[in-house]
Amino acid sequence: MKKLLLFGAAVLLMAVTVTTQAQDISNTQTSSHSKWYLKIAGGYFFSVSPGQFPNVGPYPPQDLHTEFNPTNANPLDTISRKVLTGSYGEGFRGGLSVGYNINKYLSVEGTFNYFHSKKNLMTRQQTTLVGTSKSLGSVESHGYVNAVDFAPSLVVSPGLEKVNPYVRFGVVVPLWGRLYIETDATQVSAVPPGAPVPAGTQILTTINRKEEIKPNVTVGFQGALGVSFMVASRFDVFVEAEYRNVPVRSKEKEITRYNETTQFINGSTGAVLGDARPPRTLNDLSTAEKNTVYETTLDQNSNTPINQQGTKVIYKDNNKASNDLKSYINIGGLGLNVGLKFRL
Template sequence: MNRIHLLCLALLAISFTNGAHAQSTPGKFYMKVSGGYFFSVSPGQFPDVGPYPPRDERVAINPTTGATTTLSEKVLTGSYGEGVRGGLSFGYVLNKNFSIEGTFCYYHSSKNLMTKNVTTIQGTNTVVGSIESHGHVNAVDFAPSLVVSPGYEKFNPYVRFGVVVPLWGRLYIETEATRTSAVPGQPAAVVAQTAIHRKEEIKPNPTFGFQGALGFNYAVARRLDIFAEAEYRNVPVKGKSKEVTEYDEVTRVVNTATGAEIGRQTRGLNDLSTAERETEYKTVLDESSNTPTSTTGSKTNYKNDNAPANDLKSYINVGGLGLNAGVRFRF
């Protein structure tokens, strides 16, 4: 990462140093404002959402024995490379054919279905449990690049290539879950209905990627151009840590024959243990890792409930192929 930061600083230093000797020449410095949409081109299997794998599953349960049968199962794949981007670029024209520029970019990905599980009573369509999670990425990055063009005045095609240095980013995952279960010692008509809303944020490890674009500038005034380009980005990201930021659990004990609520229990964010709330990702899990040991209702018990849990690192890609367009102001 230090080498990448030094490269970014060096490119900016060159532009400002050369600019000090060329202030009398108009059009050397420029600024670009752009917006665009990117599409996923390298889908892969999504990471697990806690204990739930990236699957779309339909399961039937035998109410007498508790045995389950998988009716259908589908692996969920995709990437976080699809979404909208907005950029602000600063550049300097070195000569007729070469320019350097640096772009600050904000990215918001589309939502992805990461896990889904629906459980019905065997032989019926009665749903007694469901889990559904969606995730999206927000990120800010800096992309220094070299621009090569033939240097035409009116219509000037160009090739741009360089690196991508993420400055900030989060993977947000929201989960909605419901479950209906029998209450020990109560008639069959009395059931416990649980609803859970959960939101978590995954922080990434430092990384960098690559980007390249093919586009054109078209002069519409002496100091104003419009431009459009096709851009490809490849930015692999691996998780560093995860934190549950929202948690709301409500369990109602209901008599289904009369609709009367007999009792209610709730759990909030402050009721979660440290291990349930915080996770540190590891490349390898071993006997010393803080992993789950059992469950008590919806509560997960760990070897040490008072320390962050450990889980295997997950990988996502926030790169893609997209189209950018905008305006360029020359100074």
């Protein structure tokens, strides 16, 4: 991360040094204002290159509806199936920039941006009883991204005063980011034989969890086409269309919230009759269940699942982080920004 920050600073320094040496003194601004300026902007970005979402644990990125028919040899019939696609580049972005006018045609900027993506449906699987709408089990996960980045860039314009079009281009260096995935799951199952409960009793298991996926360090690219309008001697209003391409790889994951309840219910009315077993919380998860390290390739040395007891997953080594395949997302997109520029 330090190397990337140094790289961004070096880009700005080189741009200032080279273009300052090449500038024509006659083009120097006659204004008494400083060559430094500040910009604040906000905008909304749209996805331009949607792809298939990564798996959520063992669940693929699908919207799947199956029906349970106990009279069939294969009791699960697929009613509908849809692949879920999208991008984490759609959402709101706000930025604060510091810029320097090298001459009336060129300037350099360094921008700190905060981005919050919209929530995306990553997986949804539901099983209903044949001929009814009664749910026997469901899993639904939504994901969203929060991120902070630094974007050094070069701005080129014809140097007009009242209405000044410009082109801006540079790199994007993510400083911090998380992919958050929130999952809700339910399952209705039969009571084990001999359990001292009334006839018609079933077991309902409900799970709510949240996981945070940390990214690997990466570098992206950005470019914008905009117009600046002078509204006062020190103030401009600007609008711009911006494109960003910021691919991100997963590095590691941690489950930060986990609540699981297992209760006896009346099979006809759904009324809760009592706890079937004690609730399971975040502290009850093993290290392997709670933490994951992503790898490009899984082999016999990877810490992968070997068994499952109810909702508890058993790994080769429950006392160290599990391993899973890396996933890839893009938090770039095409957006429209509006903002205010203040000349110091």
